[in-house]
Amino acid sequence: MKDHDYLALDGHSMHVFLTVLEQGSIASAANKLGITKTVIGQCLTKLRSVFQDPLFVRTGGQEIVATARAENLGERMRVVLSEMQQLTATPVFKPQQAVLHFTVGTNHFLRDIVLPEWYRQVATEVKEFSLHTITAEVPSLALLRTGKADVLLSPVAPEGVDILYKRLFIDQSRCFFDGNVRETPRTLADFRQARYIGLHLPEGQRAGSITAPILRELEQQVAVRVPNVWDMASFMRGSDLLAIAPSMLRIEALAEFSAIIPPFNLPPVQLFMLWHTRHQSDSAHQWLRSQLETAVAHVMQRAKSVKT
Known part of the structure; x- marks a missing residue:
């Protein structure tokens, strides 16, 4: 033979x-x-x-x-x-027997407020769980395509047939400010005369992320740019700076500041969970994605309970 x-x-x-x-x-x-x-x-x-x-x-x-x-x-x-x-045979995923290693690409705020809850949630269900994060305000799709990340949390819906996604929530923007230092801005004129703090986004991402005409106008009034929302708090504290940001920031990052609904229409803030098609049918990956959805839902419930 x-x-x-x-x-x-x-x-x-x-x-x-x-x-x-x-x-x-x-x-x-x-x-x-x-x-x-x-x-x-x-x-x-x-x-x-x-x-x-x-x-x-x-x-x-x-x-x-x-x-x-x-x-x-x-x-x-x-x-x-x-x-x-x-x-x-189709494998049956048993969390209590699973040893999982997962990498998530996300921005600083979601990393600090969503992922800890998700980690605690998953770690109590599986045999072993390790989590690695890659932080960027708008994580690159290349992280999924190269296998450097398993999931992305991004405010931008993806382009490309190889990337799948699901919207996790829709949030509204608020105007944050230090109420101990300045008066509440109420009119459009107040907002046009104010100074702002904003995030520093990579080249090419800022123009695409600002779609509302009023935001493009107020963008010209940005006096300070910082890499993440936690740094925004440091500059806003004791200053007259305003920040236009998602209302869910009231939970932790900007919890100490006053927040109001601006007197003009703003586009909704969305969060998408992105993954590559090669992971679509993987039972462990499916389970982890469902757990991430649950964690985000818990965070949003907390955000809704905070009074403006």
């Missing part, structure tokens, strides 16, 4: 062989399988060539008997077919 002959083996032929072995008759095997004796003969011919053994020999008339090699092969083929069946 040549080293590569085993590649000619197939599950169907082995199943036919085992049926003939169990039935002790080609006719009985054909009847049980619902196929012709010709098909059975073709399968046995293939196996005889692979194993260089007749496998079954006639004892007289139409009766056949398995060779010693065939008897030995029968036990081993049952094991192989059982393993092939398990190989094609």
